[in-house]
Amino acid sequence: MSQLSDFVSQNHHQNVEELKELLRIPSISSLSEHKEDIQKAASWIANKLESIGMEHVEIVQTKGHPIVYADWLHQENAPTVLVYGHYDVQPVDPIHLWETPPFEPDIRDEKIFARGATDDKGQTFLHIKAVEALLKVENKLPVNLKFCIEGEEEIGSPNLPQFLAENKEKLACDVVIISDSDMWDRGVPAITYSLRGLCALEVSLKTANTDLHSGMFGGGVQNANHLLVQLLSTLHDANGKVNVDQFYDDVLELTEFEKEQIKALGFDEEKLKKSLGLTELTGGESNYPYPEKISSRPTLELNGIWGGFQGEGTKTVIPNEAHAKITCRLVNNQNPEKIQGLIKKHLEEQAPKGCTVKVTLQDTGNPFLTPIDDPMIQKAAQAYEKVYGKAPVYKREGGSIPIVSDFNHTLNTPVVLMGFGLPDENLHAPNEHFNLENFDKGILTICTFLELICE
Structure with a gap:
């Protein structure tokens, strides 16, 4: 790991500059005037995958925006990992609230500001850089690996389910890894094991x-x-x-372990009421605590x-x-x-x-859940703890990412959500950003996970 850590550290500046290139492409999937930008972003991703040593790289055209596929399949009897991400972004309105132009990446206070910085170009880019680091340092990957990176997540992934259904064998894997979520807090990693x-x-x-x-x-x-x-x-x-x-x-009711995990996260009711300008938190079922109501009911x-x-x-x-x-x-x-x-x-x-x-x-x-005791979830937890020095918390997310369930059911495989964003990074809002403290650590955590699942 020391060689990998040194390599990632030495290439930090170059990696950030490459991310800036991707962030400059205004790949807004919901606006037809950015159709060419979507194609440009797909080409950028494909070229980058090919340059780091991925094989069978292709841009798959759909009825909407393209999907980028690539693989590296040279480890007999090793697990196969499928990495999913998306290169499309949300519109930038209201533009006047941005401190710097949304497609001109700017680094301030060790944060990179741009539309897509955390959702999801920055987090997807970590996986590309992790693969590059392993191939450069080890000349091989510990696992077989596939990429599936789409350009329609921000408009509901209308064409991805069909692509999954028609390419089950091509996409077959032992686990799907997605980094499109957040950590619990600065320095406190989290694994989201359920989505509504x-x-x-x-x-x-x-x-x-x-x-x-x-x-x-x-x-x-x-x-x-x-x-x-x-x-x-x-x-x-x-x-x-x-x-x-x-x-x-x-x-299904929560297990006692899950209830304890929710309690361990800590919940400050007074702080939330103050931030929302409310006097009471009385929505939903009155006989359940607030953290359960917003995540597991x-x-x-x-x-x-x-x-x-x-x-x-x-x-x-x-x-x-x-x-x-x-x-x-x-x-x-x-x-x-x-x-x-x-x-x-x-x-x-x-x-x-x-x-x-x-x-x-x-x-x-569909809702989604990978049990906390699933071996892949536990390997991800070990990887976080090795790099961050702190075991992750387990959390249910109240929101929905329907495509996660599609991967789970269509490919019949566990999905692990390994987020490296922070809750306050303004995704979908003006001044979206990604904290660079999680840039190198994110790359190393992914490398560690890929190595651990072979043990």
């Missing part, structure tokens, strides 16, 4: 065939806004529990409600239509399509008299 899933719906309620004058019809006909509020109020009980039949049937949220007159001033109408958007965060073992069906049935059965209800099913994403 997602499902979305939209409900539209209709009464009369037009809006009506409230003076002429008020008190005599149904008001769509009133009925929608009445309908939506049936979705939760007084204690915050989702009031949809069978909603919790497949939810399912939710049903109303994301938008509208109907009737929304402009300035007053318009005395009785609206004939009202609408609401609903999303659920789902936990391991819940099926998004099943939950959508249960909610749709509930809304249709609970519809008040005098209206029609239409429920439109929208996006879904």
Whole structure:
């Protein structure tokens, strides 16, 4: 490890300069005017992989943005590792809040500022540099290794599931490694072993065939806004529990070990309330502690409600239509399509008299979990401890990265989320940055992990 450490340290400046090259490419996947930049970023990644010694490098065109694939397969009887990352980035708005231009990387206070610095160009780049270091110092890798780096993660990875399904043999591996998450705190590594899933719906309620004058019809006909509020109020009980039949049937309770891990993370309720400008944290199920509610319990949220007159001033109408958007965060073992069906049935059965209800099913994403005691998780924990001198914490993440579950289910392999970002690095926001204290350490942690899984 000392030779690897020396090599990484000696090449720190050059590595950072190369990362700057990648960060200068405005590869915003959601904006069509950056289509050429997306292609440029894919080419940059492919060229870099080829230059460090990866083989069978190809840019795979999809119906959207390309996927970059590469491999190195020369270790008989050794595990095969698949590294996933993405080179596309979020839009930069509002631009006026950036202290320096988002695609002109700037280093301040040992942090590199640019769009994509932590999400996910910087973290993906660590894996490229780890492979390069091993090949330069050892002239070989301890494992067989494949890269799958896409350009559509920030728009939901619409084409990657098909690519996975059509290339199972090509992508076959013993573990998928993803660095697109964060550590618990500065100097405190973390392994995210669970992500919540997602499902979305939209409900539209209709009464009369037009809006009506409230003076002429008020008190005599149904008001769509009133009925929608009445309908939506049936979705939760007084204690915050989702009031949809069978909603919790497949939810697994946390183990005592998991509960202890959550407690060990520490939670400062007063600090959070102050930072959010709140007097109480009373959302969700009242009989669960806040850290569990936001990570290991399912939710049903109303994301938008509208109907009737929304402009300035007053318009005395009785609206004939009202609408609401609903999303659920789902936990391991819940099926998004099943939950959508249960909610749709509930809304249709609970519809008040005098209206029609239409429920439109929208996006879904499966929850994900790799058990803490999985050997690959434990090897990752050992790697963190060797480099950082501190064992990682284990955490469930309340958000969703649907493609993680796709890798898990399609390739039938564990997924290890080894993040090197920090929670305050402004991903998706102005002044996104990556702390360079985790740059060399991240490279060495990945090298260590690749060596440990062969033992």
